[in-house]
Amino acid sequence: MDLGLKGRVVVVTGPTKGLGPAIAMAFAKEGCRLVLASRDVDAIEAMAMKTEGQGGMALPVRCDVTSPTETERMAELAVQQLGQIDALINVASDTGPIGDATWNTSPEEFEHTMQVNLLGCFNTMRAVLPRMIARRYGKIVNVGGSYGMRGRAGRMAYSASKWGLRGVTKSAALEAGPYNINVNFVAPGMVDDERFRSKWIPEAMSRFGLDEQQAEERHAQEYALRRITADADVANACLFLSSDVSRQITGVDLPVDGGWASL
Incomplete structure (x- = not known):
């Protein structure tokens, strides 16, 4: 099936770590024009060369998603240089403390996890949505995790941030829907x-x-x-939800975890 993504402008945050490279490369193979947003300039420049080798083109933009100033600048640069923003894929994420119970998690660890996983997505959405609304078109995919659907002992901060991101996703879907904008949540399991x-x-x-x-x-x-789960499974879900094939799907939680969240 042709997803019709060729030439679309897709912003990918966190494109150099975790699931980011697989997702960025998947969009590149579809012929998309990418905006690669990360704090690590060297890494996104290297990733830009890799994605261009797959048939797409890429604009690396230094961006700390926890900064509303930098996310606004990223969105502005995307429109200035590529003309529009068709899709935003929020991949940038922090694992948070692993193995620590709630009472052993420091306030600083909890706050940092929330800053990246929740505030970071809010900032990027806040930056791109007005531009999508002006065109009456857009796709947003927030990459969360199945721990944000079932919870996980020893991963309280991460689970809490991804539960919160589900709420952000659903509320934004209701608000942006009248402007022909789809907002969805993909929940990978263990990859x-x-x-x-x-x-x-x-x-x-x-x-x-x-x-x-x-x-x-x-x-x-x-x-x-x-x-x-393979990283390609998650990337394919992001492709689907960024295409017009999924035009009537919004505000959903899509677990990509082999059925773990359902058991």
């Missing part, structure tokens, strides 16, 4: 990435006396589909 391979798998091997394959299979049993 088979570097952190999964370097942290979760060795931990399971040590705890249960398993080899690598057995540890992977044990983890997969937690999911209805008995397989672990």
Whole structure:
């Protein structure tokens, strides 16, 4: 199916870490014009070269999403240089403290997680929505996590920030809908990435006396589909929700987790 994304201007925050590279590359392969927004200038310039090698074009913009001034400047540059903003994909995220109970989480850790995961998305949405409203067109995809749908012991700050992002998404969808703007939430589960391979798998091997394959299979049993999510699965969900194929879908939570959030 042709998603009709060729030539669209897509802002991707956090395009160099975690799920960011897979999502940015997926849009590049569709022929999109990308705005890569991150604090790490060297990293986004390198990513811009990679995405252009896949058939898209990219504008790297130094942007701290926790700063309303910088997110406004990013949106302004996007329109000045590329003419419009068709879609915003909020990927930039902070993992927050891992393994700490609520009472062992410091106020500083909690606030930082909220600043990046919740305020950061608010800032970028606030910057791009007026420009989308003026054109009566736009797609926003907030990348959250399934811990924001079920909660997770030891991940309170992260879970809280992603629960909050769901509320932001749903409220913005109701507000922006009359202007032909879709706002949705994608919730990845555990993704088979570097952190999964370097942290979760060795931990399971040590705890249960398993080899690598057995540890992977044990983890997969937690999911209805008995397989672990790939970064491409999340990227494909973002492509779908950024296209007109999904024109009648807004305000939804879309878990991409093999069924974990439903179990």
